[in-house]
Amino acid sequence: MTESRSGGTAERSPWLMLALATLGFAVNFWAWALLSPLGPLFRTQGTLGTLSESDVALLVAVPVLVGSVGRIPIGALTDRYGGRLMFPLVSAATIVPILFIGFFALSSYGALLVGGFFLGIGGTAFAVGVPFVNAWFPPERRGLAVGVFGAGMGGTAISALTTVKLYTNAGHRVPFLITAIALACYAVIAWFVLRDAPGRRPAPGGFVQRLVANAKLPISWQACILYAVAFGGYVAFSVYLPSYLKIAYGLDAADAANRMAGFVVIAVVMRPVGGWLSDRFGPVPVLAVCYAVVVAGAAVAATTPLLNHVGTVAFLAMAAALGAGSGATFALVAQVTDPARVGGVTGLVGAAGGLGGFVPPLIMGYVYGRTQSYGIGLTLLAITAALTLLLTLTIVRKTARPGIQEQRQGTTTSEEPA
Incomplete structure (x- = not known):
């Protein structure tokens, strides 16, 4: 056509x-x-x-x-x-x-x-x-x-x-x-x-009506939390990691910037991987693994381990998990949301992710200024990821279940001979 x-x-x-x-x-x-x-x-x-x-x-x-x-x-x-x-x-x-x-x-x-x-x-x-x-x-x-x-x-x-x-x-x-x-x-x-x-259906109704309707969807607030932690964590580290490495480990500006670039590259590469894994295994299991890795990585980083060994592994593992988690979040949105509403829900979730990236640097700077330690801030990240993991395994899993069943039925139907 x-x-x-x-x-x-x-x-x-x-x-x-x-x-x-x-x-x-x-x-x-x-x-x-x-x-x-x-x-x-x-x-x-x-x-x-x-x-x-x-x-x-x-x-x-x-x-x-x-x-x-x-x-x-x-x-x-x-x-x-x-x-x-x-x-x-x-x-x-x-x-x-x-x-x-x-x-x-x-x-x-x-x-x-x-x-x-x-x-x-x-x-x-x-x-x-x-x-x-x-x-x-x-x-x-x-x-x-x-x-x-x-x-x-x-x-x-x-x-x-x-x-x-x-x-x-x-x-x-x-x-x-x-x-x-x-x-x-x-x-x-x-x-x-x-x-x-082809076949795209424009969303009906006025702007305010659609905005209110999208905000009331369970997937909207759930995905906002998931993305605020996953993409927000990526944004926070990409902004704050150079300063952290210079102060906590005494690196010069060039070395800190290069390590931050490595963090960003891994997160970017893992985003489509997270989406692909979600297609194969479902977004909820992928999200659960990602947040579990962030919990472990943040807990290890909070002890300020040797950077060239355990510390590097912890930060790169978190980069991979945050990138994959960002991809899996929108795989979940695509699976659960009516296609005519994906844009509106994406707007809400994307806003939460962008704004979520500014909270951790503010907390890290505030805590360091009063305690001269980054350990508390990273511990708070581990706790936040743990709570998000719990949300994923309970409420989010329940929300995603109808979408998973519908997708499986659609796949089975498409494989039947005409």
């Missing part, structure tokens, strides 16, 4: 749609993370006046917070209008604050805050891609597909590796100009190539 471009549906390979959605997620996350690597430079260069650590923290946090909360309305809009429209729209809209920051805001802290606020639009791409990809794949493959899409969060690594180098060596405007061009190219490609899945 082939329809007009405006209709939004045409013959397309699901894997091509997945690849383009993942690319869009990565490019938008690259843009979303532009200010974070530049925070320390803004403070030391003095072009914005005298900035405190709180000023820099606010500057870095604004786009992340807006991008996290903004997933709620963007997810609902994607349910209504489809990813074929929303992906190029979000990408094009993100270009505006990028160019504003690069050409007008680099000498004014207030202007940077305004630009950072609207830069948060890029972070909402996650809530566009999950329902878009979910609709293109059958239930037994959605865990892998959504996990592969989730690996696009590695776009933040592009920003971390390139932004400061381009800013200092090629010119202050260059990283923003390059990112804007990348977004423009993707928006054009997405407009002409992306198609919504």
